[in-house]
Amino acid sequence: MAQASSVSPLNVLLDRSSTGDLVAPAPHGDVLARILSAGLRAPDHGHLCPWRYVVITGEARPTFAEHVVAAVARQEPEAPEKKREKRRKRFSETPMIIALGMHLRPDHKVPVMEQEMAVAAGTMNVLNALHMEGFGGVWISGAFCEDRSLLSQLGLEAPHRLAGFLLVGTPEKSDRCHTRPDIGDYMAFWDGQSPIAFGADDRRKER
Numbered sequence: 001m002a003q004a005s006s007v008s009p010l011n012v013l014l015d016r017s018s019t020g021d022l023v024a025p026a027p028h029g030d031v032l033a034r035i036l037s038a039g040l041r042a043p044d045h046g047h048l049c050p051w052r053y054v055v056i057t058g059e060a061r062p063t064f065a066e067h068v069v070a071a072v073a074r075q076e077p078e079a080p081e082k083k084r085e086k087r088r089k090r091f092s093e094t095p096m097i098i099a100l101g102m103h104l105r106p107d108h109k110v111p112v113m114e115q116e117m118a119v120a121a122g123t124m125n126v127l128n129a130l131h132m133e134g135f136g137g138v139w140i141s142g143a144f145c146e147d148r149s150l151l152s153q154l155g156l157e158a159p160h161r162l163a164g165f166l167l168v169g170t171p172e173k174s175d176r177c178h179t180r181p182d183i184g185d186y187m188a189f190w191d192g193q194s195p196i197a198f199g200a201d202d203r204r205k206e207r
């Protein structure tokens with residue numbers, strides 16, 4: 001486990017980073033159920049429970065990879081063969097794929113964007129939970145995630161959508177933290193008078 005007793009939970013969170021360089025094992029059984037349960041602890045306006053996790057492992061991966069490649073061909077007909085091959089390899093060989101289904105209710109008084117944000121918040125919880133249990137992953141997306149035929153394979157008929165996929169496994173390299181921006185540029189205390197000017201925006205103007 002990544003979290004030794006002397007390490008604070010916050011330090012574990014601050015240590016998380018995404019990686020697509022993943023090897024076996026991926027979580028399974030009760031550990032997987034607990035990791036996905038963390039997703040269901042996300043804030044959820046209206047208690048609509050919009051999360052739908054579709055787990056793809058083992059022999060189902062190459063079959064699903066062909067559906068992804070077909071969706072890429074439909075959505076991005078100009079995409080080079082190299083891009084399709086990259087998708088095929090990632091979806092066939094990554095130890096576990098988790099499709100991030102969004103069970104949306106456009107007619108509900110809670111705006112769809114808030115329903116989608118609940119799914120996004122749940123996804124972040126899952127990424128953190130993976131990290132805390134010694135696993136890793138990366139959230140990926142693309143135009144192919146809008147492909148209705150691909151979504152149907154996952155049981156997501158309109159108006160339900162896909163927030164992308166988590167590629168999941170064990171990080172190949174332990175030292176994978178990249179440099180993070182300084183929080184001082186991204187936070188401020190409002191003084192009740194003047195609008196905030198963030199350091200991050202000043203720096204952007206300088207470029």
Ligand SMILES: Cc1cc2nc3c(=O)[nH]c(=O)nc-3n(C[C@H](O)[C@H](O)[C@H](O)COP(=O)(O)O)c2cc1C
Nearest residue numbers: 016017018019120137138139140141142163164178
């Ligand atoms: C909704 C969403 C979709 C993303 N899609 C992709 C993607 O298709 N390809 C990619 O390389 N990174 C994608 N990313 C970014 C990675 O998941 C990841 O955040 C990035 O590599 C930076 O790593 P970090 O999480 O350690 O900061 C996406 C992130 C989000 C939130």
